[in-house]
Structure formats: C-alpha cells, structure tokens
Amino acid sequence: MGFWLEFIPSLFMGLLTTFELVAISAPLGVTLGVALGTARVYGGKVLGSIARAFSALFRGFPLIVTLFLVFFGLPELGIYLSPIISAILSFSLCSGAYISEYVRGAILSVDEGQSLAAESIGMSKLQEVLYIVLPQAIRRAILGISNEIVYMIQYSSLAFAIGVQEMYSVARTYNSLYFKSFEIFSLLAVIYLAITALVTLIFRKLRKRIEPYSDSKAEFIE
Amino acid sequence: MPSIYSFFRYIPFVVEGTLWTISLVLGGLVIGFFIGLSLALVQSFGGERLKKMLNIYIWFFRGTPLLVLLSLFYWAVFPSLGLELSPLETSIAVLGMRSGAYQSQIFKDSINSVDYGQILAARSIGMSNRKLISYIVLPQALRISIPAWSNEYAVILKDSAICFALGVMEILTRVRYVSTATGLALLPYLFAGVLFFILTFAGTGVMDFVYRRAKIPGMLEGLR
Numbered sequence: 001m002g003f004w005l006e007f008i009p010s011l012f013m014g015l016l017t018t019f020e021l022v023a024i025s026a027p028l029g030v031t032l033g034v035a036l037g038t039a040r041v042y043g044g045k046v047l048g049s050i051a052r053a054f055s056a057l058f059r060g061f062p063l064i065v066t067l068f069l070v071f072f073g074l075p076e077l078g079i080y081l082s083p084i085i086s087a088i089l090s091f092s093l094c095s096g097a098y099i100s101e102y103v104r105g106a107i108l109s110v111d112e113g114q115s116l117a118a119e120s121i122g123m124s125k126l127q128e129v130l131y132i133v134l135p136q137a138i139r140r141a142i143l144g145i146s147n148e149i150v151y152m153i154q155y156s157s158l159a160f161a162i163g164v165q166e167m168y169s170v171a172r173t174y175n176s177l178y179f180k181s182f183e184i185f186s187l188l189a190v191i192y193l194a195i196t197a198l199v200t201l202i203f204r205k206l207r208k209r210i211e212p213y214s215d216s217k218a219e220f221i222e
Numbered sequence: 223m224p225s226i227y228s229f230f231r232y233i234p235f236v237v238e239g240t241l242w243t244i245s246l247v248l249g250g251l252v253i254g255f256f257i258g259l260s261l262a263l264v265q266s267f268g269g270e271r272l273k274k275m276l277n278i279y280i281w282f283f284r285g286t287p288l289l290v291l292l293s294l295f296y297w298a299v300f301p302s303l304g305l306e307l308s309p310l311e312t313s314i315a316v317l318g319m320r321s322g323a324y325q326s327q328i329f330k331d332s333i334n335s336v337d338y339g340q341i342l343a344a345r346s347i348g349m350s351n352r353k354l355i356s357y358i359v360l361p362q363a364l365r366i367s368i369p370a371w372s373n374e375y376a377v378i379l380k381d382s383a384i385c386f387a388l389g390v391m392e393i394l395t396r397v398r399y400v401s402t403a404t405g406l407a408l409l410p411y412l413f414a415g416v417l418f419f420i421l422t423f424a425g426t427g428v429m430d431f432v433y434r435r436a437k438i439p440g441m442l443e444g445l446r
Binding site for chain 2: 044057060061062063064065066068069072073074075076077126154155156157160168171172181182185186188189193196204
C-alpha cells in the first residue's frame, strides 16, 4: 500500500512532464514541418537544398542519437541546454523533419491549375502559397501530422536517457527500488495506451471537420 | 578539452556494434514477418472473433512505447513465464512482436490490392483456401509489399538504438561507453548517426535490388 501511495503521485508528476514535453514540442514540430515542407517545394536552389538536407539528416538519425547529440554534444560548441530544453529541441527537429515529408507531398498534390489561376489574377508567389496552396495542403497532410504527434507521445519516453523526470523515468526509478516490475510497467503501458487512444480520438474529430475527404484507412489505430 | 584523436582508436570497437545492430534488425524483421503475415492472413480470410483478438494485439504493440515494451518484457513478462532471456534475446523478441503489428498492416494492404476477380476465379476452379493463398495471393502480395517493407526496415533500424536501455552491445551503447571513456560527445554521437545513415541506405539499396529482381513486368503497373 505504501508503495502505491508513493508511486502514483510521482507517476502523475511524470505524466505532467510528459505532457509538457509533447505540448511544447508538437506545435514547434508542426510549424517547422510546414516551413521545411514549403521550402522544399518553393525554396529554390539554396533554401530548398538546405531544407532537403535538414530533413534527410533528422529522418536518418535515430531520435535517441539526436537527443544525445543535443544534450551531450552541443556543450562542446559552447551551447548548454537543460535536459528538458534539449528534449523539446530534439523532438521538434525530428518530428519537423518527418512532417515536412507529408507537407511536401500534400503541396505537390494541390492542382497546378490553381497556381496558374492565382498568378493570372495577379497574386504574388507569397500570396499564392499562403492563401491558396497551404490551406489545402495542411488539410491533406493532417493525417500524417496527427500520426507523427502520436509517435511523439510514445518517443517522448526517450527523454529519460538525458535525465528528464517524465513518466518512464519515474517508473524506472521505482522499478529499481521496489522490484514491482509487473505492476509498474503494465500500469505504464495502460496509461500510454489510454493517452494514445484519447489523442487518436481527438485527431479523428479534428480531421472530420477539416479534412477535404475522409480517408479512415490509413489511420494510426483503428 | 580532450583531444579528438583519442576517439579514433575506439572506432573498431564501435563498428563492431554494427553486427549487434544488424542482429537486432534482422531478428526483429524476420520474427515480425511471420507474425505480421499470419495476422494479415487471418484478418483477410479468418473469422470475426479471431480478427477482434488480433486487433487487440496490434493495438497493444502499436500504442505502447518501445521502451515500455522492452522494460515490461525484460523485467516482468519473460521472468514470470520462467524464461531467462538475455537483453539481446529480449530485444529481438520485442522488436519482432512490435514489428509484427506494423507489418500486418503492410501485408493486409498488399493482400487487399490483389485483384478480387482472381480470388473469385481461383474459387470457381475449385481451389482450396490454402492453395488460393499460396499460389495466387501471396506470390503477388509479397512482391507488392517490398517497398513498404524497406520502409519498415528503416524504422526498425532506428528503433534498435533504443535497445541501449537494456545494455545490448549495439552501436549506441558502445558509443556511450566511448563517450564516457574519452570525455568526447559530439564526434562519437555524430559517428553513430553516420553509421545508422549508412546502414539505412545499404539496407534500402538491397531491398530496391530485390524489388527489381522480383518484379513481374507489367504486374504492378496494372495494379496501381
């Protein structure tokens, strides 16, 4: 009994940290992803190549390697970041790189005739991208984006490796103190499953409202 | 500041980790292949109740972080079943079970993309389900799966790094040791990233080659 009285509140604090990580990283990742995806299509030679290299790099590195590079590697260049900031930065970079892939695909799927139409009524390139292409592209990319955010919730557990006191890290500490592995880790699995189910449900509602067509087939968890 | 040259003599030690990483990835992919294919076949041809049960399996392994799965199986599930598995064996088993849940989706999609008329045709000439699956459906579905499969390879390769949490001697675990020993971080972790990069391209290259060799001219153009 004493164990649970101690463990549950600690786990709840961990849950808050997990929530903090994702709630900050997800909007940053989506913003970065949209910017990178747009740059990959409209960026021209220089900006386009930079965006391509950037997204290839962070999709090619395992997230955990990025995390260690940011937390342990950057101090060698004189950049010191706290564990939680390092985690947020790494998660945003990684999900931004993956999201840019969906955004790029979605931009390319917008009918080219619309670009010509925008040009013909005298819109600048910037206006065309902001008002014609992106509103449609983001709607089409929303399924991929929501899947990426669900992945981010799961992979946020990696932050334990640099000492962030999120849910998994709390569970691991208690596991080494009390050896109640079965109770601890199955409870943790249930919590992650519940969060995943909840977030998937919220995104499904959101998608029903803003997606131009309904495609439930490729959804993360049916 | 330690000299970066101290890292160089550890390079063979780190590169040796590639063998462990490859064991994790291949082991996970092969176990995942059999689980995923079985799940997909049941989902396409099996009964309703069985399908529901398998959906729970898929939901569990896709909705739980890999770290939690590794810990759950290493410290709780396998010991309570009386199985004394090493970190490497546990990691391969967990990567495989998890990959199976993802691969089932790949195979389900490619089984679905086999023209239904062919299945009706096979039934009409009196083929049993077993024959229908092994002579008509699978030869096409497996070929169609290869591109998605090569994607899964890239995913499981990157996930294999997470097995450092159980101390499996793969690339990242070794790099962490080297980082501690030399006091360097940027160079060793960049080196690890580059190794994963190379492994990704090598693996997807092999998969591309297999895809081109296994392709039946005209088949995929007609299907997609």
